[in-house]
Amino acid sequence: MNTTPTSSAATFFDLKSGLITGDGVEESVKLLSQLEGLFHDEAAWRKMDPETVVYRVRFWRPVPDGTKGGLFWGATYLEPGKVGDEYFMTHGHFHAIRDRAEYYATVSGTGALLLMNEGGQTWSQTMTVGTVHYIPGGIAHRVVNTGNEPLVFLASWPSDAGHDYASIRTAGFGKRILERDGMPCLI
């Protein structure tokens, strides 16, 4: 645990853009090629440039992964776009330690937060500037950009939560957000 006295904050966030900067901030980029099997229209997915950036995550881990009682914080920048009639979205995950919760807070853009319990029951919450979403333990979470600009949201989660992506790769979410007559629909 880092208890070294330090007189400067290690990260900064821009309230308009959501951009996180500072020492120790890591960035992870997710390309379309890394999201194989996620979108229902596989033919449309194959026709697109595999190098297309779908989202970036910038995060700060001030303590090692797995630290009990610690917290991480980050920002996700989800690009606008579609694969066929399905909006760009994050992979989505449960936490490896199931009872660990998470907060999302929307900084810019418009979208939907897909939530799913372990029984596969799926629902959504609308994300617009200023909405704050509590994701309880045991609930898988995925974000969908239903707008025309990047969807940016902040997140805070326990440093021992871990990620379970495999359950989502295997079974997906119970519902998808698809475009129907120009409107996003939960189907």
Added chain:
Amino acid sequence: MNTTPTSSAATFFDLKSGLITGDGVEESVKLLSQLEGLFHDEAAWRKMDPETVVYRVRFWRPVPDGTKGGLFWGATYLEPGKVGDEYFMTHGHFHAIRDRAEYYATVSGTGALLLMNEGGQTWSQTMTVGTVHYIPGGIAHRVVNTGNEPLVFLASWPSDAGHDYASIRTAGFGKRILERDGMPCLI
């Protein structure tokens, strides 16, 4: 644990003012009379209006206090002002479960985050718009408004962290932020 499907976010935050609103948001107001013994100039404290609002905290507890793995979130509005030569500040606390961390993120105003380990060693971090502060487990934290406008910051912390105010009431912090020649100094 609340896993009831709900289609709306329960809270909202204003990125400019930091104001948290929505169902289930609670507010706690701290008056000068409730901060007896905190400021070093007790005579100056006695001369002031005891009903003076020093700070308000608005917070959202989507799960019961003490829930393992859960998170709370809130915003603090710390008024500008002084008691003698000492700036308005929050009471400050350790977490009852010592290894629990916390994040502070500054939305508006200027101030100092006072941090202290259990040995009494005290240091400070400057708070300005956009600074993000990680408070590791085992570290007491207090915020001081050194500016002329309200200091507003967001916080996120584990729902089982609890608060230990008594240690601070008894022993205080190792250092104070006092005005010296018009400037805030850590003394």
